[in-house]
Amino acid sequence: MSVEKKVWLISGLLTFGLAGLLLKLWIELNHFEGDPTQLPDQAAVDSYLGKLDVAPDYYVRTGIFLKSFSFLGASDVQVTGYIWQHYETGVHDKITPAEGEVGFLLPEAVDTANGLFAEAYRLPQSDGVLIGWYFEQTLRQSFDYTSYPFDHKTVWVRFWPSSFEDAVALVPDFESYPATGPDDIFGIDNQIVMGTWERENTYFDYKLSNLDTTLGIGQNAYQTNAPELHYNFVIKRNFSNAFIVHMVPLIVVMMLLFGAVMTVTRREGLIERHDFSTSSVIGTCSVLFFVILLAHVQLREGFAGSPVIYMESFFFLMYFMLLVVSVNTYLFASEAVPSLRFIHYRDNLFPKASFWPFVLLCMVAITAYNLSLKVSHEPPPISTEDS
Template identity: 80%
Template sequence: MSIEKKVWWISGVVTLILAVLLFNLWVALNHFEEDPTQLPDQAAVDDYLAKLGNVPEYQVKTGIFIKSFSFTGASDVYVTGYVWQHYEDGAHDAIKPVDGEVGFILPEAVDAANGVIEEAYRIDQGGSELIGWYFEQTLRQSFDYTSYPFDHKTVWVRFWPREFEVAVALIPDFKSYPATGPDDIFGIDNRIVMGTWERENTYFDYRLSDLGTTLGIRDAEFQTNLPELHYNFVIKRNFGNAFIVHMIPLIVVTMLLFGAVMTVTRRPDLVERHDFSTSSVIGTCSVLFFVILLAHVQLREGFAGSPVIYMESFFFLMYFLLLAVSVNTYLFASEAVPSLRFVHYKDNLIPKAAFWPFVLLCMVAITAYNLSLKADPEDETVIEVQN
């Protein structure tokens, strides 16, 4: 076997190994880790509240059903649905809302005055009263896009009790759902049009408030460390759409660039056949640069003001490849720097054979780094960008 064949055989094997490794890393990056703070049942709620050391005076069962949602801006999500609460006769008389009042607050509502929260039904259930409200609200929160297009969004509805002067804990109404386990999806209409998203998970959890103030209320120890009820629904981006829009152009440009590299030669028959010249290769790189630049600008317009996201790293890789191919072609054709044997060896064999292993190795390194950020939440950056 000739040296050229051995080099190309090694290049093919390494390329295949790196491609398999990259695919496995993509699978791992696309995996959603369950939140350990999930509340699957009433026992978990009781255990959480008991650990607070300050038992709330009232506990109000609260449920939610999401009818629709849509992303409307930088960090805004428009949500509609129903919220209901159970008020026991005698136990909750002091805090039960009368007609026209709402038993909860949505603190992240952007424009509550123009939103809708109206009573939809009030039912006497014999020993307790069930009150339900229909709501339409735009909620503001931060989302993490650093793993795009393998990112997940956890959209939550955050609840405060209506009363500030007494200790009230809102607890999930688990009995209103068929199942609320870690792998169950509940509280959201399964006919919602998701667009480029896929439904991944839903769950309740608590997060302690940190207002840094008592709001002027005396003896408000519970209120300044209030367990806020959150209903969370996790959605996963449909990778296929992002792959078609962003990855396919990158792959095509990379293949064209590899084709330009393969035309670099000093053999007279190949020079004539491929019409090789330094200016033609550099001209090709110039055209491909503007193609990549336009695609990059389109991507950045969707994530303006954010740090570098995962997909964007591949564009920087392409800029480097375009420059490297142009420099390699000039050095080879001009026979400059004869000491650079890896450029001149066997008719530019090493740069040609190393092209795909180098590209895939860089992609593997970029993906592994982003996967490490996902595994270590302390290193993640929460950003607010356009959807």
């Protein structure tokens, strides 16, 4: 077997091996780990609330059912649905909302003027009253887009009790759902239009308010560290849509760039057949640069204000490869640097054969780095001693 065939064989094996490794890393990057803070049943709620420094005076069962949601921007999400609460006679008389009032607050609502809270029903129960409200609100939240297009979004509805004078804890109304286990999806319409997203998980959890003020209500220690009920629904992006829009053009441009590299030659017959010249290769790189630049600008406009995202790293890799191919072509055609045997050996063999292994190696390194960031940002598991 000739030297050239051996080099290309090694190049092919490395290419397929790195492509398989990249696919494996993509699968891991697209995997969602459940949040260990989720509360699957009433026992978990009682355990959490039992550890508070100040015990609540009232416990109000609260449930939610989402009918629709849509992203209005990088930080705003519009949600609609129903929220209901159970008030017991003789227990919640002081805090039961009158008609036209709402028994909760959504502190992250930003468009209250155009939002809606309308009482949908008020039904007497054997032990009290059940009140339900229909709501339409725009919530402002911070989302992490650094793993795009493998990003998962946890959209939450954050609840505060409407009464700050009393120590009120809102607790999930688990009895209103068929199942609320760690892997169950509940509280969201099965026919909800997700667009480019897919449902991944739903769950309740608590986060302490950690306020640095008593809200002017004297020495109210409960309000400064009150448990805030969160209903979370986790969605993951439809990878195929983002892959077609952004990744396919990158792959096509990379193939065109590889084709330009393969035209680099000193063999007389091939020079005429490929119409090779230094200016033609550099001109091709210039055209591809503007194609990539326009696609990069379009991608960046969708994530204005966000740090460098995963997909964006491939555009930087493309800029680098365009520069490398241009420099390689110039040095190969230049007689001023004949000592660069790596470039001149067997008609630019090594740069041609190492093109795809180098590109895939960079993609693997970028993916592995983003995967490590994802793992480091995951919350630690809850100790069994605390449960």
